[in-house]
Amino acid sequence: MSSQLKICHVITRMIIGGAQENTLYTCQGHLERGHEVTLVTGxxxxxxxxxxxxxxxxxxxxxxxxxxxxxxxxxKDRKAYQELLRLFQSRYFDVVHTHSSKAGILGRLAAWKASVPLVVHTVHGQAFFPYQFFLKNWFYIAAERYAAKRCDKIFAVAQAMIDQCVRAKVAPRSKYKVVYSGMDLEAFIEAQPEPELMQQLGITEKNLVVGKIARLFDLKGHDVLLAAAPKIIAAVPEVKFLLVGDGSLRAKIEKKAADLKITDHIIFAGLVPPTEVCRYTALMHVLAHLSLREGLPRTAVQALASGVPVVAYPLDGTPEVVINGLSGYLCEPKQPDRVADAVIRLLRNPKRREKMGEYGRQEVLKKFSWRLMSNILELEYIDGLARKKAGADSPLEPINKTVRTSR
Structure with a gap:
């Protein structure tokens, strides 16, 4: 096997989001290591x-x-599968690495059919989850089980993702490996509040800022934060809520804020480029991460890297980032009063905020480097290909597969 690998990543779309940033960092790391990298996307x-x-x-x-x-x-799905299959049959790749639900299903099936030597997948977030219609969950679980039999290894950005997949009998536990989502945290460590940005957003030195970084969509928890806001404002009148992100629910959120008569406390920052997010975490005193569906909460990692404690739910990979009582507070989901109490407790105690933020900063720096993630995946590719070449295909894989060799 040549030291240079031909690697193809497949992802449904490259919008601004955690799975996409993770994938792009992986591509960057492997390009820097001298590999030939292709990214296929819708x-x-x-x-x-x-x-x-x-x-x-x-x-x-x-x-x-x-x-x-x-x-x-x-x-469209059939056409996409056929195009992926043609690509994998007409060009040689040592590794096909799929990401996200749709690309994960179609990409694995096409790569397996084309006898790509190593087919792997990363679970960034589940397609099935408790707050979704049960028939939809049943369909996604069945599709994931089918695709899992047609790949060599499944990575997950958090242990919680693996536990969920194993409980749903998607694949045996031994087929999975945790590779924590990697990020560039240096900018978050170094970022300081910028007076010009504060003035632009209407934030003064007297304000205490509760931040939320998320698309304005369902399941992201903006409704819970708004419901908690009046209680927080009553306890801490100088509070401001900084909403970073945009989406289809913006008008609804604006109306709800107006109905609650808290518009003066809400700041819509809008869509912010990934490289600019650190400028906004530097303004925050607390991050409220209230998503009901999250693989590994990248915004919580980024906030902690900025020394900002986090209030969140104990769902998915969040407890692997936010350590309850040490780097923030984990509240019962969808309970505005619990969220408000946790936020108030942090806003009223600067020493506690500082201590929790520093603890969280040290912890995330150990686990969430993008270069560490990229290096681990490279070693997994090399090990998987070596096992295939030696005829040591995983005994967990019941399907007989003829592996193509390099041309």
């Missing part, structure tokens, strides 16, 4: 904006498949 449509328009590693080949889309569409 159109990057959405209110979030395109990540590739913001940043793209030099040397990365990008292939867009127009039919690869997020929503279920049998005609």
């Amino acid at each position: 159109p990057s449509e959405g209110a979030e904006g395109s990540l590739l328009k913001q940043t793209c590693p030099p040397g990365l080949e990008i292939i867009e498949i127009p039919s690869l889309c997020r929503n279920l569409n049998p005609l």
Whole structure:
């Protein structure tokens, strides 16, 4: 096997989001190590904006498949599968690494059919989760089980993701490995409050800022934060709520804030490029991360790197980032009073905030470096290919597969 690998990543769309940033950092790391890297994606449509328009590693080949889309569409899905299959049959790749639900299913099936030597997948967040209609969950679990039998290894950005998959009998535990989502945290460590940005947002030195970094969509928890806001304002009148992100619920959130008569306390920062997020975490005293569905909460990692304690739910990978009582507080989901109490407790005690923020900073720096993530994945590729070459295919894989060799 050549020391240079031909690696193809497949992801449904490259909007601004955690899974996409994770994938792009992986590509960057492997390009820097001398590998040949291709990224296959569908159109990057959405209110979030395109990540590739913001940043793209030099040397990365990008292939867009127009039919690869997020929503279920049998005609487009079949066409996307056929295009992926043609790509994998016409070009040699040592590794196909898929990301996200739709690309994860179609990409694994196509790569397996084309006998790509090593097929792996990363679970960034579950397609099935408790707050979703049960028939939809049943369909996604069945699809994930089918695809899991057609890949060699499944990575997850948090141990909680593995536990959920094993409980759902997607694949045996031994087929999984945790590779924590990697980020560039240096900017968050160094960022300081900028007077010009504070003036632009209407924040003064007297304000205490509760931040929330998330798309303005369902399940992200903006409704709970708004419901908690009046109690927080009554206890800490100088509080401001800084909402970083945009989306389809903005008008609804603005109306709710007006109905609650708290508009003067709400700041909409809008869509912020990933490289600029650190400027906003530097203004925060507490981060409220109230998403009901999150693989590994990157915004919580980023806030902690900035020394900002986090109030969140004990869901998915969040407890692996936010240590209850040490780097923040974990509250019962969908309980505005509990959220308000935790936020108030932090806002009223600067020493506690500082202590928790510093503890969280030290912890995330140990686990969430993007170069560490990239290096671990590279070693996994090399080990997996070596096992295949030696005929040591995983005994967990029941399907007989003929592996193509390099041309």
